[in-house]
Amino acid sequence: MSKSFVKAIEILDCFITNPEMTINELAETANMPKTTVFRLASSLEEAGLLVKKRKSSHEVTYRMGLKLLIYGKHVSQHMEYNKIALPHMKRLNKEIDELVHVTIIEGNEAVYVETVDSSKPVRLVVKIGARAPLYAGSAPKLLLSGLSNDEVDEYLKNVELKKLTKNTLDNSERIKEEIEKIRENGYSISYSENFKDTVGFSYPIYDHEGNMVAAIGVSIPDIDHTKEREDFLLVSLEKTVKKIWEETGYIQT
Structure with missing residues (x-):
């Protein structure tokens, strides 16, 4: 530094x-x-x-200067969303016993700001403060999809796309296609793109104005993944995020 x-x-x-x-x-x-x-x-x-x-x-x-107040407000807003999300994360974790996390954008990276761990002997662990590129993983990709097309183009123009695993998307056009798919579906899935042997699912957290302020996700070891398990987790995660939306004041149209 x-x-x-x-x-x-x-x-x-x-x-x-x-x-x-x-x-x-x-x-x-x-x-x-x-x-x-x-x-x-x-x-x-x-x-x-x-x-x-x-x-x-x-x-x-x-x-x-007042600019520091703007920064402070930005941080406090994210802390507020974490506070709203945490009880719902704990209830979801109790229901599915998998790693549940909340992620935000900071700069050109996704940052994990809240996690609730699984109690399983074989489980995933992500530390609060861990960072990931926006093109790899369910939550980072979801956050990237929340940016405007111009912002996505600017990000992809300036970031070095690295293969973190064999499944990492490292081509700008493929990433843009994935973003459109996420926007259409309303959620994101990752099959071992950021971390090997993991599957992740994420839904957006919106504020009352419809801005994506965070992503809530579930990550599981790929040995536990089946189509039935995937469908169950997506339904459970969707129910959870809709309860969070009610508290943030977001009205789904």
């Missing part, structure tokens, strides 16, 4: 205890040279993360 980036974060941390400071006060609090603090504060101001206030011709202070 860039040293300048780390130092910029340390500058922002200073405002947790003191909401408004001069360059001299920042330099003392952060224990950095004044020239370094001035350079970093100017960059943070340009990015909208700090706001400069001139009190007099000789006194200028800085405070956190």
Whole structure:
């Protein structure tokens, strides 16, 4: 990680205890040279993360910008959806005894932000915070399908498509075809695309405006997969996500 980036974060941390400071006060609090603090504060101001206030011709202070509030709101919204989804995830897990997870987009990746593990001796485990590319796996593909066509094109133009398993889709046109299939079906399935020997199923979580904010999924070892089991899990997952939609205020049309 860039040293300048780390130092910029340390500058922002200073405002947790003191909401408004001069360059001299920042330099003392952060224990950095004044020239370094001035350079970093100017960059943070340009990015909208700090706001400069001139009190007099000789006194200028800085405070956190409203852009940080937007970031905080974005994070809190996802935390809110996790809180709504978790009781339903636990009930689904109790019914099917399989790994249940919630995934969101962060940057150009899917991030697992909530999981409920199976109690089976042979089971899948995904750690909270684990990341996956958006082109591999049921939940990541589902999240990718929620983007606009222009956003999908931009993503595929800039991402390096790697074969994570023999089943990973590593061709842009095939990925676009898969996205259209997901949009048509309303859910996503993955057969060992991100992790070997796994099968995954995912449905979208929408907010009250119909925006896809997360994906709720079930993953099982492929040795447990049958067509009957697949149909059962898809029905159970659909029932669960519809209950979540009721709480998020999404009305299915």
